[in-house]
Amino acid sequence: MGWMFAGERAPTGPDRRSTKSPPVPIAVIDDPALPEALAELAAARADEMDAHTVNRELPIARKVIGWWQRQGWIACDPTIDIERWP
Template sequence: MAIEPVTELRVGGALCVPRARVVSLSASPASYTAVVERYLTGAGIAKSSAWIYRISLTTWGWMFAVEATPTGPARRGVKPPVFPVAAIDDPVLPKMLAESAAARADEMDADTANRELSVARKAIDRWQRRGWIEGDPTR
């Protein structure tokens, strides 16, 4: 839920005291891209951190979709593949994800791999608390 300020004009043009209107945000986003955007706008993280989070979550999006993750210069500015967020709950995903993550970890330093995993787990935890997904394929 979010609180949205509402301002109304009274008869005669007088401005009444602002009040709040509750707007439901509980509808589950349909795509992975949408949950990432909702997470980045609602997580209360700094813009500079949001940039790093976006890169990490885009990388994980490719792995969640069980597709080759772009590397090197091809990684810059790439968008995650389009797939339904419910695909994260596929019971086969954790095994395939473990293989993809292990292969990716071999290509990069441990700090980067751990940082990207930490970002994914934070996002997944929030999506679980919102009821958008049930499982955590990174565990």
């Protein structure tokens, strides 16, 4: 999900394994426009890859976001409105 926080589409196919996600400043997480952008990028990723991939990545992102919130580094969870795909 690091690609989505950067506002980019993640690479697919064999190139994905050797690619590192872009660095994302934590302040970007509190951007009011991020939740809508993340929802769109997650939906596109589910279409490109499969729902299983996004469903696997979403809880990881939420765990990191929760930790950042407990540290006081960010105030909101931009993934709150993203639902798991069937």
